[in-house]
Amino acid sequence: MLTGHAIRLELSCILFGGSIHPNSSLFQLHRLQTLNLAYNDFYPSSIPNGIRRLTNLRHLNLSDSSFYGKIPTEISNLSNLVSLELSGYGLQLDKRTFEAVLQNLTNLEVLSLSPVNISSPIPMNVSSSLRYVNLVDTNLRGVLTESFFLLPNLETLKLSDNNFFKGVFPTLHPNNTLLELSIxxxxxxxxxxxxxxxxxxxxxxxxxxxxxxxxxxDSVGNLTQIRELDFSDNNFTGPIPSTISKLKQLTSLDLSDNSFIGSFPSTIVTLIRLQHLYLSSNSLSGPLPSNASMLQKLTFLDLSNNSLNGTIPSWVFSLPLLYSLWLGHNRFSGLANELKTNPTLEELHLSHNQLSGSFPQSLANLTNLSNLDISSNNITGDEGINITFRSLKVLQLSSCELKDFPHFLRNVKTLWVLDISNNKIQGQIPNWFSGMRWDSLQFLNLSYNLLTDRLPQNYYHNLEYLDLKFNFLHGPLPSSICNMSILSLMDLSHNYFSDSVPSCLGSIANLTVLDIRRNNFTGTLPSFREGSTSLTTIVVNGNRFEGHVPVSLLKCHSLEVLDVGNNVINDTFPAWLGTLTELQVVILKSNKFHGPISTCQTKFCFPKLRIFDLSCNVFSGSLPAKVFGNFKAMIKLDGEDTGEIKYMKPSEKSFYIMYEDSVRLVIKGQEIELERINTIMTAIDLSSNHFEGVIPKTLKNLNTLWLLNLSHNNLKGDIPMELGQLNMLEALDLSWNRLTGKIPQELTRMNFLAFLNLSQNHLIGPIPHGQQFNTFGNDSYGGNLDLCGLPLLKKCGTSDSSHVPQPMESEEDEDESYFLSGFTWESVVIGYSFGLVVGTVMWSLMFKYRKPKWFVEFFDAIVPPENRRPKKRAQRQQT
Structure with missing residues (x-):
């Protein structure tokens, strides 16, 4: 420090912290040529402007040192710099400084700015001395030009992870210096x-x-020095070029997720240095080559999601270094009869093929398997087979034809994941199975089988995921189930469990999903304690719970879905639920809730609520206009884009476990189950209650509302013309009320309206025409004797008589005419679907018609086919 003659200062990775003062003695080292402060923690200080004093700097490395803010312009004046490394999140580089660095630093050879926020295009002219350029994840703009490819000394060019960097790949001049190119x-x-x-x-x-x-x-075959080639996740078509066989140095080839056709490229088997081969998710067909003995260094082979067929040749299992093999989602129809012992193969994925018969004895030779997936095949069992997997951790046998628990499981002690769901296993859970000592078992899925009897007392204490849904299990739930203290997801739905649930269910600390719907549970809902704050989904629909909604739910701060429908809960409206700021779905339908709908006392109630179902209760009073005003998630603000379809965030614990909420709606007379709730789905169902008064005009503010059902109440007055502002509405049901006046012409503005039911009211005058209203049939207006015009047979102007409103029908009469209600939302049941993350989760539709047979026959006889269904919507049908 006395002379300032130091020329090199290496201070990386020594846990420096705090800030660097602008007048630090560091900047008095005027002869400094190398300064390395990488991998320290200077957050939140910025790079000091005093750096400009170090005019002799040749190498500057401040990477990953948590500097924050704008990179000083003065750096572009350090004209002697040979290497500049400023990598790190939190830094910004303005356009002017970025251009100056690339153009003015004429000695610069190494430039690493990933992931600095640049948000600028690459300038046309850059320093010809550049040898290494890393601009990965820098928010580059503009288009790809040939400027970099003309640099005489360039060896490495990394431009990846810049979504706004566009253009086409330029025509290239011959280059014998570039070693690595990543875009x-x-x-x-x-x-x-x-x-x-x-x-x-x-x-x-x-x-x-x-x-x-x-x-x-075909010219790709000229890249004879290439070791790693990745063309995956593009839209390439045609056959895989045979010239790839010239790439003798290739160690990794990834052509997955494209649209390649043809047979398996046999020329690939000549690439003797190949270690990783990915050809999944294409349209390859035909058999595999009978011999590929040259692939002796192959460690990872993925051919899944194609249309390959025939038997799996034995060479696949005998590659001496093969670690992971993926052949799922093809049409393979058998396994090699004799498989050689392979000490390296640890992952084998054969799901979704056409394998049949007993569990393959030949797999016993693969002694070091840790992950075996043979699900979605026609495997019938393992009778007479002796297999010992010493290291098996993951076993997936779902959607096969198993009739018993696999016997070889007695020899497996190391399981983490066991999935034998969706088979034909019947009877009791055997004692040997429930008595197994699987201390490491975390995932157990026995759903969709024919299991009977009671749940065993002994269960696995380290389970994180337990799925027993859709069986015939009955009896009380053993309190020992609460010994699974780290359980995250418990699904016991669609069984015959009875009696009260153990109170400890409300205090399992890590539980995020509790689904016990469609059982015969009685008593009251359990109290939820401070340890229940992880819960995101509670579904108890379809039991016989009584009493009140427990106020202890206020401790579940992360709760998103609450479904207590179809029970006998006798309570007033739990307005306090509005303080749960993450709550998106509330289902209280078909209980004994009563009284008016009150609002909570906090400033923001139900801020994220999107599905609200109070139907089939005894609620009374006027419709809660103030409550509607709190539904901020149903209001689209100016400039806000809600067109992109997203889904409620799945609760993902591992590669094998994913939970997603789903919603079940009755729309247009059909029961539809959407296996994922998209975040633009909004619905309000207050039908079949005792609400009275007028329809609040404030409903117009809920301009993202899809479904609105106010039927079977005692509502009076006119239909507000303001409802015409609900331009996202797809289904509107106001039937079975006492509404009067004309149908507002403004309702024809609802361009997405696919279902309308205004029947059984006292509406008068002509039926509006235009837009979607031209698609609705007679049953949308039945029981309104003073309506006229198409589609009704009564012409307007033929009678001036008015009809006196009649009293509401009795329950018996109402049931007799129930078919007229159409959109009744018989169930809006919140459930969930989970599964193996092998691909994408798709929509699933389940239809169930509710109209009586005699009506269907009558309807078919009198209504022309073209009037029976509303026209499909052009824009939203795809969703």
């Missing part, structure tokens, strides 16, 4: 030019996750 996860599109083959020295080429289309040019 993965960018908006680069178009066809890959034939000139790609001129990069003769390339070792690594990564085009993953772009938007390339067309075929791969």
């Amino acid at each position: 993965a996860n960018t908006g680069i599109s178009g066809e890959l030019p034939d000139s790609i083959g001129t990069l003769s020295s390339l070792n690594i080429l990564n085009l993953y996750g772009c938007q390339f289309s067309g075929s791969i040019p």
Whole structure:
């Protein structure tokens, strides 16, 4: 410090913290050529402007030191810099400084700015001395030009993870210096030019996750020095070029998630250095080659999600270094009879094929398997088979034809995951199974079988996931189930469990999902204690619970879904639920709730609520206009984009466990189960109560509402013309009330309206025409004797007589005409679906017609086919 003659200062990875003062003695080291402060923690200080004094700097490395804010412009004046490394989140580099760095630092060879926020295009002219450029995840803009490819000394160019960086791949000039090129996860599109083959020295080429289309040019075979080639997740078509066989240095080839056709490229088997081969999610067909003995170094092989067929050849299982093998979602029809012992194979995925017969004895030779997935095949059992898997941790046998618990499980002591769901296993859970000492078992799925009798007392204490739904289990729930203290998901739904539930269910600390719907549980709901704050979903629909909704639910701060429908709960409206700020779905239907709907006393009530079902209760009083005003999630603000379909965030614990909420609605007379609740689905059902008074005009503010059902109440007055502002509404049911006046012409503005029921009111005058109203039939207006005009037979102007409103029908008469209610929401049941994360979760529709047979026959006889269904909506049908 006395002379300032130090030329090199290496202070990386020594846990420096705090800030660097602008007048620090560091900046008095005027002869300093190398300064390395990488991997320290200077948060939240910025890079000091005093750096400009170190004019002799040749190497500056401040990477991953938690500097924050704008990179000082003065850095672009350090004209002697040879390497500049400023990688780290929290830093920003303005356009002017970025251009100056690339153009003015004429000695610069190494530039690493990932993931600094640049948000600028790459300038046209850059320093010709550049050798290494890393601009990964820097929010680059603009288009890809050939400027970098013209640099005479460039060896590495990394531009990946810049979604707004677009353009087409430029035509290239021959280059024998570039060793690595990565533009993965960018908006680069178009066809890959034939000139790609001129990069003769390339070792690594990564085009993953772009938007390339067309075929791969044969010139790719000229990249004879390449070791890693990744063209995955694009739109490439055609056959895989045979010239790939020239790439003798190749160790990793990834062509997955494209649209390649043809047979398995037999030329690949000549790539003797290949270690990783990914061809999954294409349209490859035909059998595998009978011999691939040259692939002796292969460790990972993924051919899943194609249309490959035939038997699986024995060489697949005998590759000496193979660690992981994925052949699922093909059409393979058998296994090799004799498999050689393979000491390296640990992962074997054969799901969704056409394998049949008993559990393959030949698999016993794969002694080190840790992960075996043979689900969705026609495997019938393992009678007479002796298999010992010493290291098996994950076993998936769902959707097979098993009739008993696999006997070889007696020899397995190391399981973490066991899934034998959706089989034909019947009878009691055997004693040997419930008595197994699987101390490491975390996931157990026995759902969709024919299991009977009671649940055994002994269960596995380390379980995180227990799924027993859709069986015939009965009797009380043993209190020992609460010994599973780290349980995260418990699904006992669709069984015959009875008696009260153990009170300890409300205090399992890690429980996020509790689903015990469709059983015969009685008594009151359990109290939820301070340890229950992890709960996101509580579903108890379809039992015989009574009493009140426990106020202890206020301790469940993360609660998103609450479904207590179809019980005998006798309570007033639990307005205090509105203080649960994450609550999105509330189902109270078909209970004995009574009294008016009151609002909570806090400023923001139900801020995220999107599905609200109070139907089939004894609620009374006027419709709660003030409560509707709190439903902020049903209001689209100006400039807010709600068009993108997203889904309620799944509760994901591991690769094998995913839980997603689903909603079941009766819409247009059909029961539809959506296995994921998208975040733009909004619904209000207050039907079959004793509400009276007028329909609040404030409903117009809920401009993202999809479904509104106010039927079977005592509502009076006119239909507010303001409802026409609900331009996202798909289903509106106001039937079986005492509404008067004309049908507002403004309702024809609802362009997405696919179902309308205004029947059994006292409406008068002509039926509006236009837009969706032209698609509705007679049953949308039945029982309104003073309505006229199409689609009714009564013409307007033929009678001036008015009809005196009649009293509401008795329950017997109402049931007799029940078919007229159409959109009655017989169930809005919140459930969930879970599964193995092998691909994408799709929508599932389940239809159930409710109209009596005599009416269907009568309806078919008098209504022309073209008037029986509303027209499909052009824009929203795809969702």
